[in-house]
Amino acid sequence: MSSPAALRRLEEPIAAAARELGADGPVDVSLERPGDPAHGDYATTIALRLAPVLRRPPREVAQELATRVELGGLVTGIDVAGPGFLNLTLGPAWYAEALAELLALGGRYGAGSAVRPERIQVELVSANPTGPLTVASARNAAYGDSIARLLEFAGHDVRREYYVNDTGTQIELFRASVEARARGEKPPEGGYMGDYIAALAAEGGDPVERMVAAIRRTLERFRVAIDEWVFQTEVERDLDAALAELDLFEAEGARWLRTTVWGDDKDRVLIRSDGRPTYFAADAAYIRYKFARGFERLIYVLGADHHGYVARLKALAAAYGHDPDAVEVLIYQLVHLTSGGEARKASKRRGEVVFLDELIDEIGVDAARWYLVMRGHEQTIEIDVDLAREKSEKNPVYYVQYAHARIAGILRNAAGAAAPSAELAGEPAPEERDLVKRLAEFPGIAAEATERRGPHAIPVYAVRLADEFHRFYHHHRVLGSEAEPFRLGLCRATQSVIARCLDLVGVAAPERM
RNA sequence: GGCCCCGUAGCUCAGCGGAUAGAGCGGCAGACUUCGAAUCUGCGUGCGGAGGUUCGACUCCUCCCGGGGCCA
Numbered sequence: 141m142s143s144p145a146a147l148r149r150l151e152e153p154i155a156a157a158a159r160e161l162g163a164d165g166p167v168d169v170s171l172e173r174p175g176d177p178a179h180g181d182y183a184t185t186i187a188l189r190l191a192p193v194l195r196r197p198p199r200e201v202a203q204e205l206a207t208r209v210e211l212g213g214l215v216t217g218i219d220v221a222g223p224g225f226l227n228l229t230l231g232p233a234w235y236a237e238a239l240a241e242l243l244a245l246g247g248r249y250g251a252g253s254a255v256r257p258e259r260i261q262v263e264l265v266s267a268n269p270t271g272p273l274t275v276a277s278a279r280n281a282a283y284g285d286s287i288a289r290l291l292e293f294a295g296h297d298v299r300r301e302y303y304v305n306d307t308g309t310q311i312e313l314f315r316a317s318v319e320a321r322a323r324g325e326k327p328p329e330g331g332y333m334g335d336y337i338a339a340l341a342a343e344g345g346d347p348v349e350r351m352v353a354a355i356r357r358t359l360e361r362f363r364v365a366i367d368e369w370v371f372q373t374e375v376e377r378d379l380d381a382a383l384a385e386l387d388l389f390e391a392e393g394a395r396w397l398r399t400t401v402w403g404d405d406k407d408r409v410l411i412r413s414d415g416r417p418t419y420f421a422a423d424a425a426y427i428r429y430k431f432a433r434g435f436e437r438l439i440y441v442l443g444a445d446h447h448g449y450v451a452r453l454k455a456l457a458a459a460y461g462h463d464p465d466a467v468e469v470l471i472y473q474l475v476h477l478t479s480g481g482e483a484r485k486a487s488k489r490r491g492e493v494v495f496l497d498e499l500i501d502e503i504g505v506d507a508a509r510w511y512l513v514m515r516g517h518e519q520t521i522e523i524d525v526d527l528a529r530e531k532s533e534k535n536p537v538y539y540v541q542y543a544h545a546r547i548a549g550i551l552r553n554a555a556g557a558a559a560p561s562a563e564l565a566g567e568p569a570p571e572e573r574d575l576v577k578r579l580a581e582f583p584g585i586a587a588e589a590t591e592r593r594g595p596h597a598i599p600v601y602a603v604r605l606a607d608e609f610h611r612f613y614h615h616h617r618v619l620g621s622e623a624e625p626f627r628l629g630l631c632r633a634t635q636s637v638i639a640r641c642l643d644l645v646g647v648a649a650p651e652r653m
Numbered sequence: 654g655g656c657c658c659c660g661u662a663g664c665u666c667a668g669c670g671g672a673u674a675g676a677g678c679g680g681c682a683g684a685c686u687u688c689g690a691a692u693c694u695g696c697g698u699g700c701g702g703a704g705g706u707u708c709g710a711c712u713c714c715u716c717c718c719g720g721g722g723c724c725a
Binding site: 445536543604 | 656668708
C-alpha cells in the first residue's frame with residue numbers, strides 16, 4: 141500500500157516478468173525516480189539485484205525483462221541502461237490514470253499504509269509541572285504529535301498521553317520555592333526562581349495544579365491534543381499490586397529487579413532500604429497500567445538525555461510478561477538555542493528560559509512546529525531565536541503555505557469554469573508530468589516517514605511539491621486554457637496533498653495569506 | 654572508562670545500497686499591463702580520515718580524529 145495504484149500498475153507486470161525468469165517469492169521492483177531525465181521517468185534496479193540469484197549477467201536479465209514485460213499504453217519506452225538499470229518512459233495515459241486515482245481518493249490519498257492496524261499509545265512531553273513548557277519540551281511535543289498523526293493516518297488507533305510527575309523531590313522543591321516567595325523569602329537551596337514563581341505565589345492555591353493547567357493550555361495552543369493525563373500519585377496507588385507481580389530480590393537492604401537478564405546494564409532498585417519506592421518503581425506500576433488498558437504498542441518520546449531508559453523500560457515490559465519490542469522508545473536529540481550567535485542556557489530554575497509560549501509569540505505556531513520537526517530527530521538542532529523572530533517570513537513553511545493559498549485562489553476564481561478532471565486534452569507538458577510524478581511519491585513518503593518514525597520527511601517532501609507547483613504555475617495558465625479541466629485537476633490534487641502534509645506536522649493550510 | 658547521537662556547500666540541514674550528491678538561508682545577475690512576485694530563472698566540484706564488504710558506498714562493518722549528551 142505504500143505506492144499508489146498508478147505505480148503498482150507498473151511494478152506488478154515487471155514483478156510478473158521477473159518471476160517468469162525464475163525469481164521466487166515476492167519480488168520488490170520498487171520504482172525510483174532517476175535524477176537524470178535522460179534515464180526516463182522511473183527506473184528499477186530489479187535486474188541488478190536479480191542477477192546474482194539467477195546467475196546471469198545483469199544487463200542480460202534487464203534485456204530479457206524489457207522484452208517480456210507488458211505495460212500497454214502506460215509506457216512508451218522501456219530501456220536497459222548502465223550496468224543493468226531498467227528505465228521506463230511514461231505515456232500520457234499513465235498521467236491521466238495517476239491523477240484520476242488521486243482525485244478519486246481526495247484526502248484519503250496515501251492513507252492506510254499500516255499492514256496490521258494496532259492500538260498504539262504515544263506518551264509525549266511529560267515534563268515536570270515545575271514550570272512552563274520550554275523549547276526542549278516543544279521538540280518533544282512537535283515530534284511526538286507528528287508521530288501520532290502519521291500513525292493515525294496509516295490506520296492505527298492512537299492515543300496521546302501525558303504523564304505528570306506530581307510528586308517527588310523536585311515537586312517538593314517547587315512548592316517550597318513558591319511558598320518562600322509568597323512569604324517574601326529567598327527560595328530554598330537549588331530552588332526555582334523566575335517571574336512565573338512570583339505569579340504563582342501571588343495567585344495562591346496549589347501551584348502544581350496551576351502549572352498543569354498552564355501546560356495544558358500551551359499544548360492546546362500548540363495543537364497537541366492530549367487524550368489522557370495520568371498522574372504519578374494515581375499510578376502509585378497500585379504500587380503494591382504492581383510490585384507483587386514482579387520477581388524482586390533483596391540485596392543491601394533494598395529490593396531489586398534483575399533487569400540485566402533483559403539487557404539492562406545493571407539491576408535496578410525498586411524499594412530503597414528505608415522502604416521508600418524509587419522513581420523506577422512508579423515506572424513499573426505505570427507500564428503495567430499502560431498494558432492493562434489494552435495497548436499493543438507503547439511509544440515513549442524521550443529526549444537524548446534519557447537514552448539510558450530504553451533498556452530498563454523494555455526490561456519492565458518483559459518482566460510483566462510482554463514482548464519487549466512492544467515498547468518503543470523514540471529518542472530525539474536536544475534543541476540548542478542561540479541568540480545572535482551566543483548560546484542561551486535553558487535552565488528552568490534560574491529563570492533564563494525560553495518558554496514554548498514565548499517562541500509561539502515570536503514566530504507563531506506554524507513556523508515553530510515546522511522548524512522543530514523539519515529536521516531528523518536524531519539530529520541536534522539549533523534555533524537562532526533572533527533569526528526566527530526577525531526573519532520568520534524566510535521560513536520555508538510560508539513557501540508551502542503560499543502554494544496552498546495560491547491554489548485556493550485559483551480554485552475560487554474557477555467557480556463556474558469546467559470541473560477538475562483527469563481527462564487529458566493532449567500530451568502533458570513537462571511541468572505537468574513532473575507535478576504528477578511528485579504527487580505519486582506521496583503515499584511512499586508518508587509510509588516511510590511512519591515506519592521510520594521520521595516525520596521530517598514530510599516537510600522535506602512538501603517543499604519539493606510546492607516547488608513543483610510554483611514552477612508549473614509560472615509556465616502554464618490554468619484558467620481559460622485548453623487543458624483547463626486537467627490543470628484544475630492538478631491544482632486540486634496538489635492542494636489536497638499539501639494540506640495533508642501540513643496537517644501531518646500540525647501546521648495550518650490557509651486559504652488566504 | 655562504558656553507552657547513545659552527530660561530522661555532507663560560507664551557514665542550517667536533506668539524502669539510510671544504485672547512474673552526474675540536493676534544498677533553504679546568505680551572495681551575485683535577471684523576470685510582474687498575465688489565474689496571488691510570500692513567486693520564478695541563472696550562477697556551487699562539498700560527503701572528517703584510513704581500511705574493509707559489494708558489480709556499485711554519503712549510505713553497511715572496523716579503527717582513528719573531532720563535536721554533543723547520558724551513566725560511572
